[in-house]
Amino acid sequence: MPEETAVCRRLVDRTAVVTGAGSGIGLATARRLASEGAHVVCADIDAERGRAAAEETGGLYVAADVTDPDQVEALFRTADDTYGSVDIAFNNAGISPPDDDSILTTGLDAWRRVQEVNLTSVYLCCKAALPYMRRQGKGSIINTASFVAVMGAATSQISYTASKGGVLAMSRELGVQFAREGIRVNALCPGPVNTPLLKELFAKDPERAARRLVHIPAGRFAEAEEIAAAVAFLASDDASFVNAAEFLVDGGIAGAYVTPL
Numbered sequence: 001m002p003e004e005t006a007v008c009r010r011l012v013d014r015t016a017v018v019t020g021a022g023s024g025i026g027l028a029t030a031r032r033l034a035s036e037g038a039h040v041v042c043a044d045i046d047a048e049r050g051r052a053a054a055e056e057t058g059g060l061y062v063a064a065d066v067t068d069p070d071q072v073e074a075l076f077r078t079a080d081d082t083y084g085s086v087d088i089a090f091n092n093a094g095i096s097p098p099d100d101d102s103i104l105t106t107g108l109d110a111w112r113r114v115q116e117v118n119l120t121s122v123y124l125c126c127k128a129a130l131p132y133m134r135r136q137g138k139g140s141i142i143n144t145a146s147f148v149a150v151m152g153a154a155t156s157q158i159s160y161t162a163s164k165g166g167v168l169a170m171s172r173e174l175g176v177q178f179a180r181e182g183i184r185v186n187a188l189c190p191g192p193v194n195t196p197l198l199k200e201l202f203a204k205d206p207e208r209a210a211r212r213l214v215h216i217p218a219g220r221f222a223e224a225e226e227i228a229a230a231v232a233f234l235a236s237d238d239a240s241f242v243n244a245a246e247f248l249v250d251g252g253i254a255g256a257y258v259t260p261l
C-alpha cells in the first residue's frame with residue numbers, strides 16, 4: 001500500500017453513481033471519489049449502510065435493488081435531477097452466496113439469483129446510465145467483474161464466475177459501441193480483497209487462506225482502498241484512452257505461474 005495517498009482532485013463537480021456503496025469496494029470507492037471532488041450517489045439495498053455511506057461522503061443515498069429495472073432507472077434519474085449530470089457509473093453491487101458452489105451441487109435457484117444480482121444488474125445499470133452520457137457526449141462506466149472472469153479455480157462458485165465473465169464481455173462490447181460518443185466502458189477485475197468476510201473465513205481456516213495466497217505474487221490480498229484507487233483512475237480523464245479493457249487489479253495473480261517463496 002502506498003504510505004500516503006496524494007491529494008488528487010480529478011473529479012471536481014462530476015456526478016458518480018456507486019452501486020453497493022454501503023460496504024467493501026463500493027464504500028471505499030464512494031470515499032475516494034468524494035475525496036477527488038465528485039458528487040457521489042450511494043445506492044444500496046441496505047438502507048442503513050447506504051445512508052451512512054452517503055452521510056460520510058456528503059452525497060445522496062438512493063434506495064435501489066439493482067435487479068429491479070424501475071428502481072435502477074429511478075436511481076440514475078435522481079442522480080441527474082439532483083446534480084445535473086451522470087458522469088461516472090460504478091456498477092459494483094454483487095453477491096457471492098455459499099449455495100453457489102460446484103456445478104455438481106449448485107441448484108437453479110442459486111444460479112439464477114447470482115446471475116440477476118451480478119450480471120442482469122450491470123445490464124440494467126448500463127442501459128439506464130447510457131442515455132445521460134450520450135446526451136452529455138461523455139461518461140465513464142466501470143463495471144465490477146473479477147479476476148475469476150479470466151482464470152479458473154478448482155474452488156468453484158460456478159454462477160459467480162459465469163456472471164463475471166458476462167460482465168467482462170458486456171463491458172468490452174459497450175466500450176467498443178459507444179467509444180465515438182465519448183463514453184468509455186471498462187471492466188474492473190479485482191483480485192481477492194481483504195474484506196471483513198474474507199478475514200473471518202480465513203482466520204477460521206488458515207489452510208484455505210494459504211491455498212489462495214500461494215498464487216498471489218504480492219503475497220497478500222488487496223485492500224479495498226487499492227481497488228478504489230483504480231476506479232478513480234478509470235473514472236478520471238487520466239484514463240481517457242483506456243476503454244473496453246479488462247482492467248486487472250490483482251497483485252499479479254493472472255500473470256503468475258510460479259510465485260516467490
Ligand SMILES: NC(=O)c1ccc[n+]([C@@H]2O[C@H](COP(=O)([O-])OP(=O)(O)OC[C@H]3O[C@@H](n4cnc5c(N)ncnc54)[C@H](O)[C@@H]3O)[C@@H](O)[C@H]2O)c1
Nearest residue numbers: 020022023024025044045046065066093094146190192193
Ligand atoms: N471482495 C472481493 O474479494 C472481490 C473480488 C473481486 C470482485 N469482487 C466484486 O466486487 C463487488 C463488491 O464486492 P465487495 O466485496 O465489496 O462486497 P460487499 O458484500 O462488501 O458489498 C456489496 C454491497 O452490495 C449491496 N448489494 C447486494 N445486493 C444488492 C442489490 N440487489 N441491490 C443493491 N445493492 C446490493 C450490499 O448490500 C453491499 O452493501 C462485487 O461485485 C464482487 O463480486 C469482490
